[in-house]
Amino acid sequence: MHWYLVYTHSLCEKKVTRQLRQKGFETFLPVVERPSQKNPQGRVTVPLFPCYLLVQAEMNASTYLKILKTNGVVGFFRNNARPVIIPDEQVNDIKNVKDINHFPNSKEDIKA
Numbered sequence: 001m002h003w004y005l006v007y008t009h010s011l012c013e014k015k016v017t018r019q020l021r022q023k024g025f026e027t028f029l030p031v032v033e034r035p036s037q038k039n040p041q042g043r044v045t046v047p048l049f050p051c052y053l054l055v056q057a058e059m060n061a062s063t064y065l066k067i068l069k070t071n072g073v074v075g076f077f078r079n080n081a082r083p084v085i086i087p088d089e090q091v092n093d094i095k096n097v098k099d100i101n102h103f104p105n106s107k108e109d110i111k112a
Contacts, residue, residue: 003028003054003086005077012072013047019070026056030094052077054091059083
């Protein structure tokens with residue numbers, strides 16, 4: 001089985017993750033906490049990669065269509081019309097980040 005990057009409609013990442021899990025797929029949606037725009041003292045959980053999530057599957061025509069027909073899915077990250085396999089090492093690197101909330105949030109954070 002391999003990991004694939006699925007592109008979703010805006011703000012549908014959690015819904016798509018839930019639906020794919022109900023269909024029997026393993027998914028990974030990395031999230032971070034950010035300050036809330038509505039409540040200055042509050043925090044919200046948002047996807048690390050907006051509009052994307054990872055799904056693990058044994059890709060064939062049936063699986064491809066089952067994922068693609070999931071409500072909220074736009075498509076796959078592809079190369080030459082084929083879904084790109086995301087290496088396990090890259091997925092594990094994201095999973096193993098100890099404090100994912102310290103990813104840079106803006107260009108200013110990167111310069112600091």
